[in-house]
Amino acid sequence: MRIKKKVWIWLVVFLLLIVGYIIFFRKEKELIIWQENLNFEIKSEIKIKDIIKDSKNCTITNEEEYLNTDQLGEQKIKIRYKQKEKEHETELTIKIVDTESPVINYEKEIEINVGESIDLLKDVKVTDNSGEEIIVKVNGEYDINKEDKYNLQYEAEDSSGNKTVEEFTLIVTKKIIGTNYPKLIVPEGGKEVSKTEKGFTVYEVDGSTYIDSILIANKTYPLKNGYVPTDTYTSADGVTSQCATCINNVAYNAWLDMKRDATALGLNIWIQSGYRPQSLQERLYNDYVARDGKNAADTYSSRPGHSEHQTGLCFDLNSISDAFASTNEGRWVNENAYRYGFIIRFPNGKENETGYKYESWHLRYVGTDLSYKLYNEGNWISLEEYFGITSEYKN
Ligand SMILES: [Zn+2]
Known part of the structure; x- marks a missing residue:
């Protein structure tokens, strides 16, 4: 019985040693504990130590090392420790992921004139944390x-399926004073003659x-013999007397805007x-020459x-008289016509340049740029x- 007791004691001691040894070793094995989430955002700055919760x-000897987060997908990371x-x-x-949506830079409101073409993507910029190039779509009809x-949307989606949608408004309006009454287009087939x-x-x-897209009619530059303008509000074909509506469409619409705004001001x-056809100008001019002589006419x-009146791009307002300049209408026209793309074609004091004395009533359409x-x-x-x-007759 004595021996049996001794054996039991030794057995217990031995078991305790084994348990102690196991506990000691298990403790030793639980070395490094990772973060629970091993997905990291693309192009973010992550160090080895950021993915370790505890050690x-x-x-850890390489804990200051950065992960390469440039590419999407899984990758193996080496952890070194002592x-x-x-x-x-x-x-x-670990896995490199992209969970952030693209960022769209855009204008909340875009305003254009009726008929004005517009590139809705022109001033739109999109960036994404992935650094990839992303194409922006416009949703909606206008x-x-x-x-x-028109309530429209910009939509951008990155290759990981993160989508951004931003709302914007396109306002198509009939009147934007002072902006973009366009230049006219030069007909095709022109040849360069000089500078x-x-x-x-x-x-x-x-x-x-x-x-520069401006049709020139002055004393130096005549129009083509018998020139008749096309694209006019009312057709100029076969017209023999002055025609207040046989004016280039773009110019005439600008005029209607201008008239409406003037009317609103009383x-x-x-x-x-x-528009005056060449035949009418011929009659008028000959009458003036007969009355006042050629030099005066x-x-x-x-x-x-x-005559610029043959171009369908100009017109005379109200009374063809020097008094027009000092009427309320004349003053307003002088100060505001340019906002609609019109110029005072024969300005005060510019007779030596234009070849004509001041005409406060004669407006010419050139577009707002000019x-x-x-x-x-x-x-x-x-x-x-x-x-x-120049503007001088050759003889
Ligand atoms: Zn005139």
Whole structure:
């Protein structure tokens, strides 16, 4: 019995040693505890130590190392650590993911004139944390020819399926004062003939002269013999007398805007004389020559083929009289016509350049690009001065 007791004691001691040994070793094995979530955002700055929640009985030696987070997908990470002066290495699989949506930079409201073409993506920029190139789509329907407010969306999606949708409004309106009454398009088939002294290119298109898309009709540059404008509000074909509506469509619509705004201010403006065919100009000019002589007639009336009225791009307002300039209407026109793309074609004091005395009533459409420049804060520049051309008859 004594021996049996001793054996039992030794057995218990032995078991305790084994248990102690196991506990000691288990403790030693629980070295490194990872973060629960091993998904990391692409292009983010992550160090080895950021993916370790805890470490026991060892020292991580590469914990300051950055992970490569440039590519999406799984990757194996090597963790190096020291335990009891011994170097060890273990491997871990992490995943690089993209959970952030693209960011769209855009204008909440875009306003255009009816009929004005627009690239809705022109000023839109999209960025994504992935650094990838992302194409932006426009959702929704709109009609640039119909006045309305259109609620549309920009949509951008990255390759991980993160989508951003932003709402914006396209306002198609009939009137934006002072913005974008367009230049007219030069008909095709023009050939370059010369440069002006200001460096502009002079084109000849079917017998007429254009500079920078502006059809020129003055004393130096006649129109093609028998020129009749096309694209007019009312057709100029076969018209034999002055026609207030046989005006280029773009110019006429700008005029309607201008007239409406003037009316709203209690001003009364109307077209006294618009398009004039060459035959009518011929009769008028000959009458003036018969009455006042050629030299005098040339200061206020154009010779046939040289009249801007034949272009369908100009008109005379109200009373063809110097008194117009000092009426409320005349003053408003002088200060505001440029906002609609019109210029005072024969400004005060520019007779030597234009070849004509001041005509406060004669407006010419050129589009707002040029009209703003020629308005020159109220000190009108003549078309001739701006382009660097003359206006003189050859004989
Ligand atoms: Zn005129």
